[in-house]
Amino acid sequence: xxxxxxxxxxxxxxxxxxxxxxxxxxxxxxxxxxxxxxxxxxxxxxxxxxxxxxxxxxxxxxxxxxxxxxxxxxxxxxxxxxxxxxxxxxxxxxxxxxxxxxxxxxxxxxxxxxxxxxxxxxxxxxxxxxxxxxxxxxxxxxxxxxxxxxxxxxxxxxxxxxxxxxxxxxxxxxxxxxxxxxxxxxxxxxxxxxxxxxxxxxxxxxxxxxxxxxxxxxxxxxxxxxxxxxxxxxxxxxxx
Amino acid sequence: xxxxxxxxxxxxxxxxxxxxxxxxxxxxxxxxxxxxxxxxxxxxxxxxxxxxxxxxxxxxxxxxxxxxxxxxxxxxxxxxxxxxxxxxxxxxxxxxxxxxxxxxxxxxxxxxxxxxxxxxxxxxxxxxxxxxxxxxxxxxxxxxxxxxxxxxxxxxxxxxxxxxxxxxxxxxxxxxxxxxxxxxxxxxxxxxxxxxxxxxxxxxxxxxxxxxxxxxxxxxxxxxxxxxxxxxxxxxxxxx
Numbered sequence: 001x002x003x004x005x006x007x008x009x010x011x012x013x014x015x016x017x018x019x020x021x022x023x024x025x026x027x028x029x030x031x032x033x034x035x036x037x038x039x040x041x042x043x044x045x046x047x048x049x050x051x052x053x054x055x056x057x058x059x060x061x062x063x064x065x066x067x068x069x070x071x072x073x074x075x076x077x078x079x080x081x082x083x084x085x086x087x088x089x090x091x092x093x094x095x096x097x098x099x100x101x102x103x104x105x106x107x108x109x110x111x112x113x114x115x116x117x118x119x120x121x122x123x124x125x126x127x128x129x130x131x132x133x134x135x136x137x138x139x140x141x142x143x144x145x146x147x148x149x150x151x152x153x154x155x156x157x158x159x160x161x162x163x164x165x166x167x168x169x170x171x172x173x174x175x176x177x178x179x180x181x182x183x184x185x186x187x188x189x190x191x192x193x194x195x196x197x198x199x200x201x202x203x204x205x206x207x208x209x210x211x212x213x214x215x216x217x218x219x220x221x222x223x224x225x226x227x228x229x230x231x232x233x234x235x236x237x238x239x240x
Numbered sequence: 241x242x243x244x245x246x247x248x249x250x251x252x253x254x255x256x257x258x259x260x261x262x263x264x265x266x267x268x269x270x271x272x273x274x275x276x277x278x279x280x281x282x283x284x285x286x287x288x289x290x291x292x293x294x295x296x297x298x299x300x301x302x303x304x305x306x307x308x309x310x311x312x313x314x315x316x317x318x319x320x321x322x323x324x325x326x327x328x329x330x331x332x333x334x335x336x337x338x339x340x341x342x343x344x345x346x347x348x349x350x351x352x353x354x355x356x357x358x359x360x361x362x363x364x365x366x367x368x369x370x371x372x373x374x375x376x377x378x379x380x381x382x383x384x385x386x387x388x389x390x391x392x393x394x395x396x397x398x399x400x401x402x403x404x405x406x407x408x409x410x411x412x413x414x415x416x417x418x419x420x421x422x423x424x425x426x427x428x429x430x431x432x433x434x435x436x437x438x439x440x441x442x443x444x445x446x447x448x449x450x451x452x453x454x455x456x457x458x459x460x461x462x463x464x465x466x467x468x469x470x471x472x473x474x475x476x477x478x479x480x
Contacts, residue, residue, distance in 0.1 A: 072460065091331060098466050134461050176480050218480035220312065221374045226338050233473035240416050240458035
């Protein structure tokens with residue numbers, strides 16, 4: 001099942017942009033009258049019938065509307081330090097989207113080796129992973145910010161369950177991620193994942209002061225991207 | 241922390257093969273007297289002191305022995321159909337090893353697009369993932385076999401909990417993977433994951449007849465490699 005993405009839905013008609021039109025008409029050879037599926041990236045899937053198979057701007061008549069298409073029963077925001085090797089961060093993002101992710105916040109920590117992150121390529125990865133896994137909603141992607149800024153922006157916010165996966169064994173008492181998720185009670189879940197060099201002690205202290213619960217992801221030594229995916233899996237599996 | 245792998249441990253001395261010796265001496269520039277960590281791939285880590293820093297065959301004196309090094313509290317065997325795109329299968333194997341995997345059985349299903357799988361490259365991936373995640377045991381890698389042969393080999397085996405993740409929604413009653421894991425009771429857990437085109441109905445019927453429990457991995461539509469990793473995550477998270 002091939003899914004397209006569009007932003008223009010007006011008067012019962014949806015219009016694909018040039019890239020999606022070319023893919024629909026040139027690559028997949030759809031013709032007038034064909035049924036296609038179009039997501040709006042906000043959660044809705046529109047079943048449409050092609051009116052104009054133009055490779056520059058195809059238009060289609062909306063025949064069925066499915067809100068919350070491929071939705072998951074929780075709200076998850078992952079704030080993750082991009083890895084030095086970007087491929088690893090990109091596959092984590094693809095997999096987390098397949099499972100069910102609402103918002104991705106790239107953050108730069110005191111110990112981050114990668115201090116610059118460009119969002120354009122990631123935007124395309126999140127879009128294609130959403131289409132491939134049949135989800136109407138594309139995860140929101142934030143502009144990069146520092147770990148400290150992310151923590152400050154959530155300080156005292158009681159509307160979400162805030163978790164920080166840090167590795168200071170023995171120093172800070174930590175719940176397992178499963179124990180912590182039992183406290184979610186329907187709130188948005190925010191998980192903060194540090195860089196290869198872990199968080200600095202100041203960052204961890206700031207997070208705890210801001211109401212983040214320190215959690216561990218089990219006994220194995222996980223790479224940053226595996227830890228981030230494991231957090232996404234823990235939430236996904238908690239709700240199945 | 242850099243970990244080496246060796247097969248020769250005799251009379252309190254361990255000997256690295258040529259590849260590991262070159263890495264230890266040429267790349268990492270270790271010298272006589274340096275402390276190095278060597279795993280035997282069976283679960284033990286040896287702390288050693290270099291006696292002869294030869295790049296062809298370095299030898300080291302064993303000063304400390306740690307059995308069950310980086311061990312996990314369960315036994316997991318994953319029987320997975322290799323994906324058409326091998327990269328995807330390889331990253332799943334790397335990640336599953338980081339989490340904790342005991343045995344990987346590549347299987348070929350009736351609907352597998354990839355019908356040939358060579359194990360040599362995968363052996364190296366499992367070794368490097370084990371070293372990188374500080375585990376003394378390297379997952380056992382089986383030669384490829386058909387899904388039907390794997391099922392037959394486990395028919396009536398009560399010593400393990402056998403699960404098959406299949407997608408025939410509505411047709412077969414399925415437990416969630418979490419519900420099924422509650423029945424493990426310390427037994428080895430075997431999870432069978434099908435190819436992109438899912439199992440054939442005959443394969444699923446054979447599995448059920450052989451005592452496999454049909455399970456689902458939640459509502460999301462997961463790629464084969466994501467499904468396989470999610471099974472590994474479910475087991476890992478069940479025991480943390």
